[in-house]
Amino acid sequence: xxxxxxxxxxxxxxxxxxxxxxxxxxxxxxxxxxxxxxxxxxxxxxxxxxxxxxxxxxxxxxxxxxxxxxxxxxxxxxxxxxxxxxxxxxxxxxxxxxxxxxxxxxxxxxxxxxxxxxxxxxxxxxxxxxxxxxxxxxxxxxxxxxxxxxxxxxxxxxxxxxxxxxxxxxxxxxxxxxxxxxxxxxxxxxxxxxxxxxxxxxxxxxxxxxxxxxxxxxxxxxxxxxxxxxxxxxxxxxxxxxxxxxxxxxxxxxxxxxxxxxxxxxxxxxxxxxxxxxxxxxxxxxxxxxxxxxxxxxxxxxxxxxxxxxxxxxxxxxxxxxxxxxxxxxxxxxxxxxxxxxxxxxxxxxxxxxxxxxxxxxxxxxxxxxxxxxxxxxxxxxxxxxxxxxxxxxxxxxxxxxx
Numbered sequence: 001x002x003x004x005x006x007x008x009x010x011x012x013x014x015x016x017x018x019x020x021x022x023x024x025x026x027x028x029x030x031x032x033x034x035x036x037x038x039x040x041x042x043x044x045x046x047x048x049x050x051x052x053x054x055x056x057x058x059x060x061x062x063x064x065x066x067x068x069x070x071x072x073x074x075x076x077x078x079x080x081x082x083x084x085x086x087x088x089x090x091x092x093x094x095x096x097x098x099x100x101x102x103x104x105x106x107x108x109x110x111x112x113x114x115x116x117x118x119x120x121x122x123x124x125x126x127x128x129x130x131x132x133x134x135x136x137x138x139x140x141x142x143x144x145x146x147x148x149x150x151x152x153x154x155x156x157x158x159x160x161x162x163x164x165x166x167x168x169x170x171x172x173x174x175x176x177x178x179x180x181x182x183x184x185x186x187x188x189x190x191x192x193x194x195x196x197x198x199x200x201x202x203x204x205x206x207x208x209x210x211x212x213x214x215x216x217x218x219x220x221x222x223x224x225x226x227x228x229x230x231x232x233x234x235x236x237x238x239x240x241x242x243x244x245x246x247x248x249x250x251x252x253x254x255x256x257x258x259x260x261x262x263x264x265x266x267x268x269x270x271x272x273x274x275x276x277x278x279x280x281x282x283x284x285x286x287x288x289x290x291x292x293x294x295x296x297x298x299x300x301x302x303x304x305x306x307x308x309x310x311x312x313x314x315x316x317x318x319x320x321x322x323x324x325x326x327x328x329x330x331x332x333x334x335x336x337x338x339x340x341x342x343x344x345x346x347x348x349x350x351x352x353x354x355x356x357x358x359x360x361x362x363x364x365x366x367x368x369x370x371x372x373x374x375x376x377x378x379x380x381x382x383x384x385x386x387x388x389x390x391x392x393x394x395x396x397x398x399x400x401x402x403x
Contacts, residue, residue, distance in 0.1 A: 007045050152179060362374065
């Protein structure tokens with residue numbers, strides 16, 4: 001299959017100077033006065049024609065830089081890029097407008113900057129006016145337009161120049177819901193026509209619905225590229241982990257600022273050791289196949305007899321949202337509490353967690369709550385599956401009838 005875009009070893013370096021005059025000195029001095037910042041690092045990817053590719057990544061990951069290089073707005077520091085076809089970019093929708101010209105005059109002006117001849121625009125002018133749907137304002141100077149009206153006009157021009165490759169960067173964040181639906185419908189039409197679409201949006205729902213492929217960029221590097229469902233699971237797990245890290249960081253900062261915080265040792269009463277996950281073959285591992293029974297065990301030493309000692313556990317997703325927590329007061333979960341060493345072995349049956357990273361926490365506590373001790377503090381385990389079964393955290397068996 002022929003590629004619409006071929007990128008090889010692409011990098012973009014920005015020089016960050018502490019002071020403006022350092023730029024001038026840097027020209028005449030061998031001493032480096034800047035801090036190098038790579039917006040893109042050695043990125044290589046080929047996009048076949050006809051793909052609708054969602055570009056995923058947090059703010060500052062390098063998504064916009066990549067699109068600007070593809071559209072020729074900026075040059076790469078190194079690497080090669082090959083474009084096969086005409087590009088229409090929806091990056092800065094209102095760029096290229098003359099504020100004193102009318103909407104119609106700006107249609108011809110912007111189309112000229114995009115490489116179209118006037119006679120070609122004559123054939124498209126009615127479609128553009130109809131799509132923009134700004135009424136008689138089309139005959140008024142653009143300076144009288146609202147930001148939403150300018151964006152409508154910019155989008156209408158870009159999608160009606162018959163591009164081979166459409167670059168879309170967060171343009172659906174402007175305009176009302178009716179116009180957003182019109183934009184999506186137009187891009188769906190492009191998909192049916194076999195055009196290539198690069199789509200950047202922080203709305204993961206829109207990316208899931210619209211794109212058949214996804215690429216994930218992190219810190220300027222391509223993490224992965226493939227089917228939307230598979231890549232989205234990895235990216236959503238990453239976002240959950242990042243949020244969990246941020247919450248943990250804030251929690252630690254709060255603890256450090258609290259000078260009265262104290263940590264008490266309970267090792268003179270109870271001590272846990274040798275925690276392990278075990279798969280269905282009896283092997284110690286924290287990686288399990290979808291649907292496989294998950295077993296964990298831990299040794300514990302009772303140094304002083306305690307009444308009503310109960311074990312419990314909690315499973316969380318990568319963002320530390322609770323999926324399941326066992327009863328913390330159930331007498332059915334009572335531990336052997338005689339002095340000596342014992343082993344707790346727990347098997348989770350008929351569990352259908354979807355592929356991803358999960359966390360297991362476990363505690364031992366007394367009914368009164370006087371003792372509370374952890375034997376597993378958010379230990380990670382992973383569920384793997386070769387095929388895509390859906391999104392979320394747990395697979396639900398389902399049937400349907402269609403008549």
